[in-house]
Every structure is written in C-alpha cells, then in structure tokens.
Amino acid sequence: MAQFKCKYCKEKDDADNLVLEEIEGRRKKDHRDGKWKKGDTFYQKVRFHQSCRDRTLRETKEWEICYETVKEIHGLTTIPDFFVIMLQRVRNGNTTIGMKNSEGKRYKEGYEYPIITECYERKRDLIQWKMKQWDGGDLQFMQFVMKYYIDDIINQVAREYEIKKEKEKKMKQVNEDFDFELSKPSKERKKTDDDMDISNFL
Numbered sequence: 418m419a420q421f422k423c424k425y426c427k428e429k430d431d432a433d434n435l436v437l438e439e440i441e442g443r444r445k446k447d448h449r450d451g452k453w454k455k456g457d458t459f460y461q462k463v464r465f466h467q468s469c470r471d472r473t474l475r476e477t478k479e480w481e482i483c484y485e486t487v488k489e490i491h492g493l494t495t496i497p498d499f500f501v502i503m504l505q506r507v508r509n510g511n512t513t514i515g516m517k518n519s520e521g522k523r524y525k526e527g528y529e530y531p532i533i534t535e536c537y538e539r540k541r542d543l544i545q546w547k548m549k550q551w552d553g554g555d556l557q558f559m560q561f562v563m564k565y566y567i568d569d570i571i572n573q574v575a576r577e578y579e580i581k582k583e584k585e586k587k588m589k590q591v592n593e594d595f596d597f598e599l600s601k602p603s604k605e606r607k608k609t610d611d612d613m614d615i616s617n618f619l
C-alpha cells in the first residue's frame with residue numbers, strides 16, 4: 418500500500434491510516450514557463466493522522482491561554498520574544514528553569530502548557546506583590562519569576578496534572594462501557610414495541 422507522510426508528525430504511514438484533505442492555495446509568483454500566473458488557485462493534497470491534528474489544535478489553544486495568562490499577570494501588552502522562547506523551551510523540555518529543578522527526567526519531557534499556566538495562576542498574588550517592589554526591567558523580572566516562583570512548584574503541579582488526566586481517562590472509559598451497556602436494552606425495547614404494534618394490527 419502507498420505510504421504518505423503525516424503533515425504534523427512527519428512519520429510515514431499507510432494511506433488508510435491517514436485523513437486526506439485537499440487545500441486551496443494561491444500561486445505567489447508567475448510560473449517561469451507560463452504554466453500559471455501569480456494569484457491562480459491550485460489544489461494540494463495533504464495527509465495526516467487525525468490524532469496528530471487533534472493534538473496540534475489542542476496544543477495551539479493551550480499555548481494561547483498560557484500566553485494570555487502570563488501576559489496578563491505581568492501586566493504587559495505583549496511578552497518579549499526572548500521570554501516567548503523561554504516558555505516554549507520549558508514546554509519542550511529544552512531547558513532547566515531554576516535552582517530546585519533537579520528532577521532531570523521530567524524536565525527533559527517538558528511541561529505541557531496547562532501546567533505552566535496553572536503555576537502562574539497559583540503564584541499570581543506573589544508575582545504581583547513582588548512586581549511592585551521590582552526596580553529592574555520587565556524581562557529580568559520574568560526570568561526571576563520563572564527561576565524562583567514557577568520552578569518552586571512546577572513539579573508538584575505536573576504531578577497533579579498527570580493524576581487528573583489519568584482520572585479523566587478512566588472516567589471516559591467507564592462512560593464508554595456504560596454507553597455500551599445501555600445500547601443493548603434499548604434495542605430490546607424497540608423490538609418489544611414493534612411486537613406490540615403488530616399485535617395491535619391483529
């Protein structure tokens with residue numbers, strides 16, 4: 418079977434395992450030999466795992482919430498690029514963030530954005546109290562917060578997040594089992610109704 422690359426994870430897989438989508442694009446330049454002109458429409462086929470797309474969309478949303486939360490707590494209109502990269506590195510596990518972070522394994526895996534967001538929320542009052550006394554620059558303050566306040570609780574928050582996710586997974590499983598149990602008797606019931614209808618005819 419023909420194999421194609423997933424747009425998101427870049428792994429090759431059988432066509433059957435991938436969703437196929439045709440996307441519309443516009444030519445950015447005239448073709449050298451006149452095959453198309455700038456602005457012409459063209460169609461491109463893309464393939465991806467549904468789970469990869471779902472994960473990417475979820476992560477984009479989680480990043481937006483994280484960005485807005487950090488920005489708002491620090492009272493900024495935008496987060497400096499340097500610190501945006503810092504947040505992304507914490508997410509991807511490409512950095513150690515502070516003094517206390519000795520759990521090497523965990524930081525290599527990174528911290529999902531909801532974990533980072535939750536840390537900022539929990540330290541909101543402390544950050545805003547400290548900000549009033551701070552006489553350095555914004556960026557230095559953001560680094561200070563990350564190094565001392567966020568690092569202080571991030572492993573604890575990460576553990577709680579994992580437990581919560583595990584619970585939700587189990588709940589989902591229970592609900593699926595429950596749905597399955599329900600679907601059987603409802604069919605049985607319908608059959609009985611049909612029988613009754615027939616008997617009414619007789």
Ligand SMILES: [Zn+2]
Pocket residue numbers: 423424425426427428465466469
């Ligand atoms: Zn994929």
